[in-house]
Amino acid sequence: MDANTWWVLIGTALLGLSSGVLGCFAFLRKQGLMGDVLAHAALPGICLAFMITGAKNSFLFLIGAAITGILGSLCINWITRYSRIKEDTALGLILSVFFGLGIVLLTQIQHSNNGNQSGLDKFLFGQSASMVASDVQWMAIMAGLLLLMSFLLFKELKLLCFDASYGQSLGFSMRGLNLLFMTFLVIVVVIGLQVAGVVLMAALIVTPAAAARYWTEQLSTMVWISAVMGACSGVIGTWISSFGYNLSTGPLIVLAATMMFIISMMVAPQRGLLSRLVRLMKTRRELAREQHINSIYTYMEKEQVLKVSLLDLQTQYPISTHVLSQLKEEGLIHMEEDHQDIWIGFTETGWKAAYDTVLTNRMLEMWLMHEADLASKLPNGEIVSKDSIPEHLVPELQKLMIQHQCEPKWNPYDSNQRMKERVVSP
Template sequence: MIGPNTLWVIAGTTTLGFTSGIIGSFAFLRKRGLMGDVLSHAALPGICMAFMITGAKNMFAFLIGALFTGLIASFAINFITGRSRIKEDTALGLILSVFFGLGIVLLTQIQHSPNGNQSGLDKFLFGQAAAIVQSDLQWLGIVSLLLVTVCFLFFKELKLLSFDPAFAKSIGFPLSQLEFLFMLLLVTTVVIGLQAAGVILMAALLITPAAAARYWTERLERMIIIAACFGGLSGLLGSWISTWSAQLSTGPIIVLSSTALFFLSMLCAPERGLIAKGLHLMKLKSKVAEEITLTVLYEWMERKQRTAIAETELPKILQESHLSAKQIANIEQKGWIHRKGGYLTFSEMGWKEAYNTTLFKRLMEIWSMYETTLESPIPLQEVEKKEELPSQLANTLQTLLQKHQHAPRLLPQHLTPSEQGGFL
């Protein structure tokens, strides 16, 4: 039976993961992944100062203190990169180490103080989700709802800031105010996650769900939804798994769950995943090998002015063209060539494939020769098959091909180019 405290922990970490996925999507697209790490480390001295001022572990005071030092850290980074030749990655590392060092100094000072309330304050380093109580969940829910609402209201502005800030500035968007809003959202998300994930791990909870979601879609709206679901699922799984043993810390398990979802996405995403890319590459290699084989056999017959190849000639063809017997067997298996009486020739379907493949190859060669003088709505490198050629360009290339007397000219008498869908 799951107790009330466990339900609060599960609800809190799921809410945190959901919110982190949404905010982290914008940070990921803006290549601000390390910024989340900097802000989480910069929050530590703010938490310590809030405790030193109030003398109690008050989450609202911690939120204000962490927001204060987080915003100072972000302003310091902008100041350093804007007023010096130091690059952003160097500035990020500098601010991270300085603020984290200050936080450790303050934390050590607090631990040596006589204040008994300081017990457990060091848990903010690695997080202690099990310490979430109902009041913490209420604060987390309110702040998360506020963050999601702001993202919804300013979605268009944040989207433009993520993809094209120069254009946003040119059309009059208040870029500095939007940048401040984004940093405020990021800092607030980091702060509310410190109790669950801690200073060290909060950056992973921000970026990993967004990075995983990026594998599944090309649209920002879908990416945000997927990232939110991945983040929420990571929080749910991490909290549930950590209940199996008292030795399992919830924060690290949440991050590991998020990482597992990332690797699953990297492998299994339908278009951008490694498995899908591997299958696509295999199909592409097979297609290219088939096209090369068809072209080599067709051009050999064209040079010899006959519609068949003696099987005794195959070893010489394979040697000159660097083909393999397996490639010949592959197109034979597809029914494009057949053997009869010691000769190899194309089937009717094979003639059509060989003619069209050779024609397309020669059209591309002509296009590359006249690329600087021919106008085309699409670049040469993006055309993968003859159907993608604009009709006017195709006619021009065909004329040039005839002019150079380089058009394919070998076909059985019962076939004509028009019957096989060629450009002639």
């Protein structure tokens, strides 16, 4: 790699870092498309800066772009506040009108024979390969400033993301903060325009943040992950494009970020697709196991037998032999095969497990039937679920079960089991 590639590498890493940090806040405020809008709204500013000064200076372009970008975001605020237009419509409206204006100005510049306008349209698609040391130094200063500001204002920005009205009531000027945040975002977008171009800037804002969201529920962690992912995609993109093959850096950076997003979506521990799939399978397995125990118990209770034939059971309940053999391995049931049928009975531990399961299920049923009457017994808003039935509710529910004659009638914990005397053994 030559010296210039190193500069580009540093530049894209810095860009990824700062856009990753700010992107988190934009993402959480559901303003993921704001990056796209601001990038488009920068065009008239860049053209105006060129028309007024006649100079091709990155810093002047930045100021022009920042002015129209902030104006655009203000317009979006006004439109959503003072009319019934929704935010997504306002975003698209400002994007297309501002960009249209930019194109009009661009054609004006081209038609005014102003010789050296050729660099302007490079801003549209990005030209990271042409970055030189001075560009990177300038970018580094801006990125450093942005990172410092977001570090200092972290608490305020957090408030802005999660509960703006609470922040307002604490005495923070949320409108001012919003404007400040938009300014940060505009600066990052304008820096990024040089690297990624108008269209792909949106990705640098959103994609690392969306990927980071999969890994954590904590904003500070999310910002770190997103920053690292942004920086990594910048480095990877630049690195791949330095191989030659005439591949431009911007799209490669975006694809690197997208790959990270896809990987995060798949394998993230809590929210990832794979872990959700595993959880789903586990729940299914547990539910099936419980259903089987329940079915066998209920059948025995109803028919007053201690052993059931698989064939009879299957006429009434959906039974899978796979789950049955699993139960047998756990030592909950024993199965005796004769020449045409399988006889199923509970073991000692099986009886207890079955009784507990059935009892909980029926108590829950009672709760669901009488939820409205019993709600007053739960003053602290406790939750009744399969895993936790509040202690003081149990006698009430047992009374109801007896009333409805659905208390589990085989009680393995009770020595004088009420039902056992009436049992007709098979």
